[in-house]
Structure formats: C-alpha cells, structure tokens
Amino acid sequence: MPTDRQASARLGRPARFTTDELLDVVVAEFNARGYDATSMEDLARATGLTKSAVYHHVAGKEALLRLALTRAVDALFAVLDEPASRTGPAVDRLAHVVRRAAEVLVALLPYVTLLLRVRGNTDSERWALERRRDFDRRLAALVQDAIDAGDVRADVDPRLVTRLLFGMVNSTAEWYRPGGAHGPYEVADAVVAVAFDGLRSRGPGGAAQLAPLHP
Amino acid sequence: MPTDRQASARLGRPARFTTDELLDVVVAEFNARGYDATSMEDLARATGLTKSAVYHHVAGKEALLRLALTRAVDALFAVLDEPASRTGPAVDRLAHVVRRAAEVLVALLPYVTLLLRVRGNTDSERWALERRRDFDRRLAALVQDAIDAGDVRADVDPRLVTRLLFGMVNSTAEWYRPGGAHGPYEVADAVVAVAFDGLRSRGPGGAAQLAPLHP
DNA sequence: GTCTATATGTTGATAGAC
DNA sequence: GTCTATCAACATATAGAC
Numbered sequence: 001m002p003t004d005r006q007a008s009a010r011l012g013r014p015a016r017f018t019t020d021e022l023l024d025v026v027v028a029e030f031n032a033r034g035y036d037a038t039s040m041e042d043l044a045r046a047t048g049l050t051k052s053a054v055y056h057h058v059a060g061k062e063a064l065l066r067l068a069l070t071r072a073v074d075a076l077f078a079v080l081d082e083p084a085s086r087t088g089p090a091v092d093r094l095a096h097v098v099r100r101a102a103e104v105l106v107a108l109l110p111y112v113t114l115l116l117r118v119r120g121n122t123d124s125e126r127w128a129l130e131r132r133r134d135f136d137r138r139l140a141a142l143v144q145d146a147i148d149a150g151d152v153r154a155d156v157d158p159r160l161v162t163r164l165l166f167g168m169v170n171s172t173a174e175w176y177r178p179g180g181a182h183g184p185y186e187v188a189d190a191v192v193a194v195a196f197d198g199l200r201s202r203g204p205g206g207a208a209q210l211a212p213l214h215p
Numbered sequence: 216m217p218t219d220r221q222a223s224a225r226l227g228r229p230a231r232f233t234t235d236e237l238l239d240v241v242v243a244e245f246n247a248r249g250y251d252a253t254s255m256e257d258l259a260r261a262t263g264l265t266k267s268a269v270y271h272h273v274a275g276k277e278a279l280l281r282l283a284l285t286r287a288v289d290a291l292f293a294v295l296d297e298p299a300s301r302t303g304p305a306v307d308r309l310a311h312v313v314r315r316a317a318e319v320l321v322a323l324l325p326y327v328t329l330l331l332r333v334r335g336n337t338d339s340e341r342w343a344l345e346r347r348r349d350f351d352r353r354l355a356a357l358v359q360d361a362i363d364a365g366d367v368r369a370d371v372d373p374r375l376v377t378r379l380l381f382g383m384v385n386s387t388a389e390w391y392r393p394g395g396a397h398g399p400y401e402v403a404d405a406v407v408a409v410a411f412d413g414l415r416s417r418g419p420g421g422a423a424q425l426a427p428l429h430p
Numbered sequence: 431g432t433c434t435a436t437a438t439g440t441t442g443a444t445a446g447a448c
Numbered sequence: 449g450t451c452t453a454t455c456a457a458c459a460t461a462t463a464g465a466c
Contacts, residue, residue, distance in 0.1 A: 016431090016432095032334075033334060033336055034249065034251055034334045034336070036249055036251035036252040037251040037334070037336050039458080039459065039460085040459080040460060040461080041458085041459085041460095049431090049432075049433095050432070050433060050434085051460085051461080052431095052432070052433065052461090052462080053432050053433075055460095055461070055462080057431090060460070060461070061460070061461095117332075119247075119248060119249045119252070121248055121249070121252050151415065151416055152414050152415065152416060153408075153412075153414060153415065153416050153417070154416070155408075156405045156409065157396070157397065157401070159396065160397055160401070160405045161405070161409065161414060163386070163390050164383050164386070164387075164405060164409050165409075166386075167382065167383050167385075167386020167387065167389065167390075168379050168382050168383040168386065170382075170386060171378070171379070171381075171382020171383065171385060172378075172379075172382065174382065175378050175382075181372070181374065182372065186372070186375070187375070190371045190372070190375045190376070190379060191379060193368075193370070193371055194371065194376065194379050194380075194410075194413070195409075195413065195414055196413050196414050196415045197368075197413040197415060198409070198410065198412040198413030199367050199368060199376060199380065199410055199411050200306075200366065200367065200412060201365060201366055201367060201368050201369070202368070231449090231450095254440075255441075255442060255443080256440085256441080256442095264449090264450075264451095265450065265451060265452080266442085267443090267444080267445095267449090267450070267451065267452085268449065268451075270442090270443070270444080271449055271450075272449090275442070275443070276442070276443095
C-alpha cells in the first residue's frame with residue numbers, strides 16, 4: 001500500500017505533506033482562529049498548497065475536523081482502559097485517570113483543545129460532543145465510587161465535583177504551551193495535588209497527606 | 216432622551232426590542248453556534264426582525280459582540296473593587312474574589328460565557344483578551360500575597376495555581392444552566408470548598424477546616 | 431499531487447420605499 | 449423602525465490541464 005510520499009516520488013515531485021502532517025498544520029489553524037473562522041483558503045496558505053491540493057488529501061473542511069477530533073477522543077478513552085484505571089481503590093483509580101487525562105491533554109494539546117471547543121454545528125461536532133458526554137459519565141461513576149468508599153468528601157454534590165474536577169483539568173488547554181514555564185508532569189502533578197488536597201497550606205505535617213507523585 | 220420604545224410609540228408602531236433586549240437574544244445565538252458561525256440572518260430570524268431592522272439598532276455584527284463583551288468585563292472588574300476584595304488577610308480576599316467571580320459568572324452566564332470563548336479575530340475580541348489578561352494579573356498577585364502570608368501552599372508554582380483556580384471557576388460556564396440541578400450559591404460554595412480544601416475526605420474533624428460559607 | 435480557473439452559494443452591509 | 453431588493457466580497461467545492 002503506497003504512501004503519499006511514495007506516490008509522489010514516482011511522479012518525480014516531492015509530496016510536501018502526508019495527510020497526517022497536513023493535519024498538524026490544519027489543527028493549529030483551527031485553534032488559532034476557531035474552526036468556523038478558518039477558511040480553506042487559510043488552510044491552503046498555512047500549508048503552502050492551493051485549495052485544490054488540499055482537497056486532494058481530504059474530502060473537505062469537515063473531514064479534517066473529524067480526523068482531528070477522532071484522534072483526541074481515542075487518546076482520552078485509551079486512558080480509561082489502562083490497568084491503573086481499572087483496578088485498586090476508587091480514589092486511586094480516579095487520581096490516575098485525572099493525572100493521565102492531564103498528561104494526554106498536554107501531549108496532544110492542539111487536538112484535545114479542538115475537541116474541548118466543539119459547539120455542535122456539524123455532524124462531526126455532534127459526534128464528538130456525544131463521546132465527551134460518554135467520557136464524563138464514566139468519570140462521574142468513578143467519583144461516586146470514591147465517595148461510597150469514604151475517600152472523597154460527601155458534603156458536595158458528586159456531579160458538581162466531577163464537573164469542577166474536569167473543568168480544572170480541561171482549562172489547561174487554554175494556557176499551556178510546550179516549551180513554556182511548566183513541564184507536562186509538573187502540570188499533571190499540580191492538577192492532582194490541587195484537586196485532591198486543595199490550595200490551603202496544611203502546616204508542617206501537611207505534605208504527608210499528599211498522594212505520592214508518580215508512584 | 217427618548218428610548219427606542221418611546222420613539223416607535225410616537226410612530227404608532229411597537230418597537231419589538233430595546234437594544235438591550237435585542238442583545239440578550241443575540242448573545243444566546245452567539246453562544247449556541249459560536250460568534251463566527253452566527254450570521255446576521257440567524258440573528259434576524261432569532262429576533263423576528265429582518266437584517267435591515269437589526270442594522271437599525273447597531274452598527275454591525277462586531278458592535279453587538281463589543282456591547283456583550285463590555286458587559287461581562289465590567290461585571291468581573293467590579294468584583295475587584297468590592298471592599299472584601301481589598302481589605303483583610305490575602306487568603307480571605309482571594310476566597311472572596313473566587314466566590315464572587317463564580318457568582319457573577321452564573322448571574323451573567325451568557326455574557327461571561329461569550330467572553331471566555333473569545334479567540335482574538337477582531338478588534339473587540341483582542342480588547343477583551345487584553346482585559347482578561349489584566350484580570351488574571353490582579354489575581355496572580357492575590358495568590359502570591361496569600362502564599363507569602365503562609366496561607367496557600369507554596370509547593371506548587373503560584374502561576375500554575377492561579378491558572379488552575381480560575382480554570383475551575385471559568386469551566387462552570389460550560390455546563391451551568393439556570394433552573395438546573397444546582398443553584399448559584401451552591402456552585403459558588405462548591406468552587407470555594409473544592410479549590411481551597413480539595414476533594415479528599417478529611418475524616419471526622421475535617422469539616423472544621425472548611426472556611427465558613429457566606430460569613 | 432499540484433496547479434489555474436470557475437461554478438455556486440452565503441456573507442455582512444446598504445439603498446430607499448413605507 | 450421595519451421592510452424588500454440588491455451588492456461586492458468571500459465561502460466551499462469542482463473541472464480539467466500538466
């Protein structure tokens with residue numbers, strides 16, 4: 001099965017992009033301006049191709065969006081299948097999912113950012129919203145298990161807790177920049193630390209209450 | 216100074232909207248589809264007017280956006296001027312700003328939601344982004360003061376803490392619905408409780424560590 | 431695989447009657 | 449204040465040469 005590169009090498013001209021490389025550029029544009037505000041002309045300019053050449057790679061603008069959203073959704077759901085998300089006490093599973101979700105968000109930053117901004121205007125967007133709802137439901141169940149086990153505070157509504165927890169994780173997409181002041185693991189650790197133990201100082205013995213980072 | 220209503224009453228025809236009422240409908244449309252994906256035709260349909268009639272009220276689409284963003288920005292900055300944001304220990308001032316920001320977000324939900332989604336494509340959007348950065352700087356200073364006073368944990372980078380804190384507050388805009396499962400004060404209380412003391416159960420004496428709600 | 435040229439629809443905005 | 453009619457610009461997408 002010939003790749004884009006091989007096919008164009010046969011024609012004696014270099015393919016500037018595989019479809020995957022093109023997707024990286026496209027997603028960056030979508031994030032910079034918003035999907036709706038980004039025209040095929042913008043995408044052509046960003047890739048150095050013409051609109052027609054872009055249409056050679058994909059069926060259209062929405063197909064590009066779908067490819068990008070699929071990538072983010074798959075990566076997030078993979079976290080739920082990790083062994084540490086499925087065995088052990090509910091709090092520990094919850095902490096693992098939160099930490100790994102933060103790591104995935106940072107590792108696939110542009111793709112997850114796009115996913116988090118979806119509004120539901122097209123079929124692809126509505127599909128992505130439905131998958132996000134699935135993910136949230138899986139998480140709410142984890143929070144409830146942790147409450148039932150007595151490890152998460154029961155004085156605040158569990159649905160509210162779930163939303164605030166993942167609101168904090170997801171908000172990372174709005175400011176994190178690779179090569180910036182914070183590394184991926186620093187962010188994931190900070191999210192877990194603040195989410196589970198809060199901002200307040202605990203005094204001299206406080207640090208002992210913290211869950212071990214990267215066990 | 217005649218209002219829209221008075222002016223049209225003089226002509227013997229009812230004005231369907233004052234500019235402010237029109238803005239409520241417009242902002243709802245902007246939030247449902249995104250600013251860029253919402254056409255003037257969409258706005259006309261939602262208001263029951265024609266495009267031309269909408270243009271009678273405002274200079275254009277971006278003017279509508281600017282009016283809406285100004286309303287959200289003004290409400291948020293007003294929180295910083297409240298007495299409880301300016302006097303007392305830094306942690307208490309911080310907790311007050313967080314709680315009030317959550318309350319303002321819920322009270323002006325559509326307007327603040329719009330503000331939080333701004334991308335920077337137009338002058339109005341870039342102005343709003345700049346005001347948001349100002350707000351964030353004011354908050355980062357508060358967090359730093361609270362750390363210096365020893366009341367907020369110093370083991371996590373203060374800039375990181377500020378971002379996670381307001382990420383959690385702002386994420387409320389993505390799911391809160393008036394008349395839904397949670398009331399405005401319940402949300403604000405939950406935000407403050409989780410942010411300052413974390414998710415983890417504190418055991419029998421735990422509740423005593425919580426800051427009093429609505430002192 | 432990439433190009434130029436073009437078809438076809440939608441957009442934000444305006445002119446002018448009532 | 450609201451309407452109908454219209455415009456120039458720009459959108460997504462396609463045709464067909466190289």
